[in-house]
Structure formats: structure tokens, C-alpha cells
Amino acid sequence: NAGVTQTPKFQVLKTGQSMTLQCAQDMNHNSMYWYRQDPGMGLRLIYYSASEGTTDKGEVPNGYNVSRLNKREFSLRLESAAPSQTSVYFCASSEAVTQYFGPGTRLTVT
Amino acid sequence: GQQVMQIPQYQHVQEGEDFTTYCNSSTTLSNIQWYKQRPGGHPVFLIQLVKSGEVKKQKRLTFQFGEAKKNSSLHITATQTTDVGTYFCAGSRHNNDMRFGAGTRLTVKP
Numbered sequence: 001n002a003g004v005t006q007t008p009k010f011q012v013l014k015t016g017q018s019m020t021l022q023c024a025q026d027m028n029h030n031s032m033y034w035y036r037q038d039p040g041m042g043l044r045l046i047y048y049s050a051s052e053g054t055t056d057k058g059e060v061p062n063g064y065n066v067s068r069l070n071k072r073e074f075s076l077r078l079e080s081a082a083p084s085q086t087s088v089y090f091c092a093s094s095e096a097v098t099q100y101f102g103p104g105t106r107l108t109v110t
Numbered sequence: 111g112q113q114v115m116q117i118p119q120y121q122h123v124q125e126g127e128d129f130t131t132y133c134n135s136s137t138t139l140s141n142i143q144w145y146k147q148r149p150g151g152h153p154v155f156l157i158q159l160v161k162s163g164e165v166k167k168q169k170r171l172t173f174q175f176g177e178a179k180k181n182s183s184l185h186i187t188a189t190q191t192t193d194v195g196t197y198f199c200a201g202s203r204h205n206n207d208m209r210f211g212a213g214t215r216l217t218v219k220p
Binding site for chain 2: 031033035040041042043044045048050056059090097098099100101102103104
């Protein structure tokens with residue numbers, strides 16, 4: 001089992017460009033999450049999906065959209081990137097207690 | 111809104127010394143989780159505490175949940191170089207509302 005995978009690992013965008021971060025899990029989990037991690041601020045929840053077909057806003061959803069494509073995949077889209085979105089993005093999945101995190105995507109917006 | 115504060119932000123210890131990180135919530139929590147993130151890595155689940163006053167141990171790590179379910183601590187006895195990383199607490203009031211503390215970065219001098 002690969003667990004939670006994320007692509008790409010690194011990305012540099014110019015302000016105003018768009019991109020989609022991909023996440024997939026092979027553990028048959030119902031819940032999936034997107035977090036961003038900034039220095040000194042821990043992880044903040046952007047969006048989550050409690051089950052296939054549902055998505056909900058987290059703590060910092062502005063500037064992002066998500067799609068729960070199927071049970072395995074949960075993508076995060078930046079429609080018009082801003083320098084404030086420079087961060088490390090983690091996807092996670094869970095079935096009950098434990099959240100399993102992917103390796104992260106380091107995004108820089110110039 | 112719910113806030114989870116974690117102190118200290120950094121801790122540097124000599125190998126063999128003890129280490130403690132503290133987590134405080136502005137509201138009563140239903141549960142608290144602890145995660146460890148190695149440098150350059152992703153958060154890895156350590157444990158969940160649910161009951162008031164609960165204490166759990168994992169080898170040299172001791173986790174406590176306060177009587178009022180608003181604070182928690184992680185204590186490492188006799189640190190080793192393998193303990194290096196950032197330790198995060200994450201508190202929940204209900205499902206899918208987990209808020210992470212900013213983390214305590216532990217460095218260990220051999």
C-alpha cells in the first residue's frame with residue numbers, strides 16, 4: 001500500500017496562475033482533508049470531505065476549491081494564486097481516529 | 111473560535127534530558143491527538159486522548175489529558191537523537207473540527 005500520495009512535490013507559480021494539487025489514498029478511507037502548513041502556525045484545515053460526494057470548508061478556505069473525484073481522490077485547486085498561498089500543502093485521510101498524511105507539496109507563488 | 115495554543119515553540123536539550131510540551135485550548139475538547147513531524151517529513155499520528163485526566167504511555171513518551179479536557183502535555187523521558195522533530199497537538203470539539211497547535215520543535219544535542 002502506498003498510503004496517501006500527493007503530486008507534485010514542488011511547484012512554483014506566478015501570481016494569478018492556476019493549478020491543481022492532486023491527492024490519492026489507497027486505504028479505502030471515507031474522510032479526506034487538505035491542510036496548509038506555514039512556519040510557526042501549525043497545520044490549518046482548508047477543506048475536508050467526510051465521504052465521497054461531500055465537501056466542507058475548514059478554517060482557511062478562501063482562495064481554494066476542492067473536488068472529491070471518487071473515494072480515492074481529493075484535489076485542491078488554486079484558481080488565481082497569490083503570494084499569501086506560498087506554503088506546504090498536506091493531504092490526509094482517515095477512517096476513524098488516525099489521520100494519515102501524504103508527503104506534502106511545497107508551493108511557492110512569486 | 112476554537113484556539114489551541116502550544117508552548118514552548120522551540121526546545122533544545124542535551125541527549126538524556128527530559129522534554130515536555132504543553133497544549134492549551136480555549137474551549138473544552140472532546141479529544142486531543144498528538145503528532146510528530148520529522149524535519150522535511152509529514153505529520154505522523156502518535157496517540158489520541160479522550161477521557162478526562164487520561165494518561166497514556168508509549169515507551170519513553172507520556173501523554174496526559176487535563177481534568178477539564180482543555181489542556182494536554184507530552185513528556186519525553188531521557189531524550190534521544192531519534193526524538194528530534196516537531197510535536198503537534200490537535201484538539202477537536204467534534205468530528206472534522208480538529209485544530210492544530212503551532213508545534214514545539216525539539217532539537218537534541220548528542
